[in-house]
Amino acid sequence: MLEIKDLHVSYGGIQALRGVSLNVPDDKIVTLIGANGAGKSTLMRTISGLVKAQSGSILWNGQELLGKPIDQIVASGIAMSPEGRRVFADLTVVENLKIGAYLRKDKAETEKDLEWVYSLFPRLKERSWQSAGTLSGGEQQMLAVGRALMSKPKLLMLDEPSLGLAPIVVREIFDIIRTVNQQGITVLLNEQNANMALKVADYAYVLETGTLTLSGTGAELLADENVKAAYLGKKRADRA
Amino acid sequence: MAAKFLPYLLAGISVGGQYALIAIGYTMVYGILRLINFAHGDIFTVAGFLMVYATASLPLTVSIPLVIAATVLLGIAVEKVAYKPLRTAPRMSVMISAIGMSYLLQNLMWYVTGGLAKQYPALPWISDTVTVLGCQTKRVTVITPFLVIVLVAALVTLIQKTKIGMAMRAASRDFETAQLMGIKINNVISFTFAVGSFLAAIGSMMYFSNYTAVTPTVGAMPGLKAFVAAVFGGIGSIPGAVIGGFLIGICESLIKGAGATTFSDAFTFALLIVVLAVKPTGLFSENLTEKV
Numbered sequence: 001m002l003e004i005k006d007l008h009v010s011y012g013g014i015q016a017l018r019g020v021s022l023n024v025p026d027d028k029i030v031t032l033i034g035a036n037g038a039g040k041s042t043l044m045r046t047i048s049g050l051v052k053a054q055s056g057s058i059l060w061n062g063q064e065l066l067g068k069p070i071d072q073i074v075a076s077g078i079a080m081s082p083e084g085r086r087v088f089a090d091l092t093v094v095e096n097l098k099i100g101a102y103l104r105k106d107k108a109e110t111e112k113d114l115e116w117v118y119s120l121f122p123r124l125k126e127r128s129w130q131s132a133g134t135l136s137g138g139e140q141q142m143l144a145v146g147r148a149l150m151s152k153p154k155l156l157m158l159d160e161p162s163l164g165l166a167p168i169v170v171r172e173i174f175d176i177i178r179t180v181n182q183q184g185i186t187v188l189l190n191e192q193n194a195n196m197a198l199k200v201a202d203y204a205y206v207l208e209t210g211t212l213t214l215s216g217t218g219a220e221l222l223a224d225e226n227v228k229a230a231y232l233g234k235k236r237a238d239r240a
Numbered sequence: 241m242a243a244k245f246l247p248y249l250l251a252g253i254s255v256g257g258q259y260a261l262i263a264i265g266y267t268m269v270y271g272i273l274r275l276i277n278f279a280h281g282d283i284f285t286v287a288g289f290l291m292v293y294a295t296a297s298l299p300l301t302v303s304i305p306l307v308i309a310a311t312v313l314l315g316i317a318v319e320k321v322a323y324k325p326l327r328t329a330p331r332m333s334v335m336i337s338a339i340g341m342s343y344l345l346q347n348l349m350w351y352v353t354g355g356l357a358k359q360y361p362a363l364p365w366i367s368d369t370v371t372v373l374g375c376q377t378k379r380v381t382v383i384t385p386f387l388v389i390v391l392v393a394a395l396v397t398l399i400q401k402t403k404i405g406m407a408m409r410a411a412s413r414d415f416e417t418a419q420l421m422g423i424k425i426n427n428v429i430s431f432t433f434a435v436g437s438f439l440a441a442i443g444s445m446m447y448f449s450n451y452t453a454v455t456p457t458v459g460a461m462p463g464l465k466a467f468v469a470a471v472f473g474g475i476g477s478i479p480g481a482v483i484g485g486f487l488i489g490i491c492e493s494l495i496k497g498a499g500a501t502t503f504s505d506a507f508t509f510a511l512l513i514v515v516l517a518v519k520p521t522g523l524f525s526e527n528l529t530e531k532v
Contacts, residue, residue: 050416074422086417088410099410102403103422151422 001026002047002155002188007056009039009046016042018210019056024155024188029181031189031197031218033231034207040190041083043207044157047188048080049073060155075103079153083160083190085144089133093124096132096143100150110150117146120176138169145176155186162193174200194231198222206231247375248497249490254381254450256489257388261443262466263473263481264395265315265436271476272412272432274331278338279318281463282345283437287311287444288360288454289349295361308441315437316430318345324426349456357455360448367449380449385486387446391439392482399478404431412476461505465492468512474522483523 002024009017016039024030032040045051047058049070058065065073079100088096097117101110118125121142127135132143141161148156158177162170174196181187191197198204201218206227214221221227262284269277290310294303322341326334366380399405411418411428419425447462448454466481469488473480488508495504515522 048420050419069424070419071422071424074420080420082417082420086414088413088417090413091406091409095406099406099418099421099423102407147421 001059001061002186003057003059004043004047005057005059007043007046007058008054009042009051010054011042011045011051016210017046017053020207020210020212022205022212022215024186025203026154026186027181027184028202029177029187029189029200031191031201031204032207033191033194033197033204033221033227035230036192037209038207039210040207041159044080044159044188044190047073047157048078071103074151077152077154078157079148079151079155080157081141081144081148081159081161083163085137085140087132087135087140087143087147090131092129092131093135093143094128096147097124097150100147101152103151109152113150113152117149120149120179121146138165138172141165141169141173142176145173149180149185153185155188156180157188157190159190160192161189162191162196170196194227195222198227243374245494245497246373247377248493250372250375250377250381251450252490252493253486254384254446254489255493256486257384258443258447258485259462259466259469259489260388260482260485261391261439261446262462263469263485264392264478265440266467266470267473267475267478267481268432268436270470272408272429273323273334275323275334275338276467277318277323277433277436278335279322279341279345280436280440281459281466282342282349283311283315283318283459284440284444284447284463285349285454285456285459286314286345287437287441288448288459289353289358291445291448292358292360292454300361300363304445307445308438311441311444312434312437315433315440319429319433324429346456346460353456355456357453360452360454362452363445363449366446378450380446384446387442388482391442392478395435395439395478398435404428408432465505465508468508471512472515472522474524477522477524480522480524 005021007017007020020043032043034040042051046053047065049065049068053066060076060078063076088099091099097114101113104110123139124143124146127139132140135143145158145161161173170193177187177189178200189197189201198218198221204216204218204221205212206214206221214224214227216224262280265280266277269275287307290307291303294307298306318341322337323334326337366383368379369376370379370382372382399408407418407423407428410421411423411425415425465488466485469484470481472488473484488511491507492504495507
């Protein structure tokens with residue numbers, strides 16, 4: 001269980017988060033939707049330790065994460081697939097996956113997880129000896145997700161996994177998100193593709209200029225008039 | 241004709257190998273920090289002085305490993321003091337810090353040595369004279385290229401096959417994502433400086449076995465030439481640095497053999513200008529994707 005309380009973060013001279021409080025319960029898919037620059041990425045980057053918070057608290061199974069070094073946060077079971085995929089282009093696919101397990105010492109288990117990731121993304125297995133830079137955008141996104149899974153996380157954070165991908169690939173990625181979640185991995189998802197994200201989400205939050213403005217189950221937000229107007233590209237009923 | 245140039249060719253291969261060992265240090269640090277570590281040539285010189293002082297009171301079997309270890313620690317310390325605090329600073333600031341570090345080391349050496357040239361100890365066996373194809377030379381001349389090849393092969397294996405090598409390759413392209421994998425970036429950087437300084441220490445032992453006077457500024461010239469070698473080979477590329485080192489060493493030496501000693505240094509720097517003008521990315525340009 002991840003509990004964020006009154007989180008304030010200033011990033012690049014901007015007050016990116018102003019008192020955000022939210023919970024990510026175990027075994028659920030929680031999604032954050034919001035426009036570009038609303039603070040979604042900053043929130044994830046603060047959880048993973050890349051960005052320092054000004055105040056507030058992030059409790060992970062009761063432990064304070066703020067102030068911890070990144071590698072300890074990863075070791076505690078939180079993995080992130082960053083926005084823009086950021087695969088290591090010069091490394092091969094299999095090396096990218098192995099580097100995801102960088103902190104793990106259990107070799108036999110790591111090998112098993114490699115096979116598990118390959119079973120989720122058979123295309124990565126076919127291309128395991130290719131350098132990651134030669135993969136298509138969709139394959140790179142699969143690799144970025146697979147790489148994050150290789151650390152054997154309890155919480156998987158995905159920052160804009162559908163960005164710039166063809167709809168069919170987006171659907172594939174979302175299928176995988178559901179699959180890994182059913183296998184007991186909690187998922188925190190940042191998405192601009194609100195429609196897809198809300199359909200898979202157990203719970204969802206709307207972030208606007210650094211504050212949470214709305215929350216509810218995925219289905220509730222899908223039905224919400226304001227969300228429809230702002231994020232789902234549908235006109236408000238009263239104006240239609 | 242061939243007999244006349246053979247000694248120069250041998251000397252060139254040897255000094256080229258020494259440049260190569262120093263050049264690897266430049267290129268590896270550049271690969272990971274995008275920084276020209278101007279203090280690297282001075283670390284090479286410090287290693288020379290350390291050897292002079294160590295052998296004054298210790299046997300070689302102790303002083304050689306001791307000097308290597310101390311040089312490695314110096315390289316790591318330079319990074320921690322001069323570059324680590326500037327991790328998020330603009331590149332220009334780090335470069336100025338590197339130049340400052342270079343002068344600091346040079347002046348410390350003046351202070352400690354009093355500016356007098358010190359005689360580098362003769363290392364048994366490798367300083368012995370041998371005859372190769374009819375020309376007399378020190379054994380170090382013959383050994384250097386082989387030693388360089390062995391060290392480079394070991395280094396390439398380290399980078400391609402080991403976990404820390406994989407971390408170095410990842411970090412050299414994307415610090416942030418490497419950190420998200422749990423890689424401790426500062427450890428990887430320290431390790432890179434350690435490897436570079438280790439090779440500089442070995443290079444210094446080879447170099448000063450040939451040119452036996454150690455002064456505080458004696459490392460500046462081989463340091464600069466190794467830097468040119470790294471740029472020529474394509475900075476960031478290890479094979480490039482090695483080939484650049486050998487090529488510059490051999491050309492320089494042959495120019496001396498042709499009787500134009502005065503121009504041998506000029507050649508190296510003219511080469512730098514030509515490379516920067518014609519192909520600034522060098523022979524083996526890595527596809528430089530700018531770091532975000």
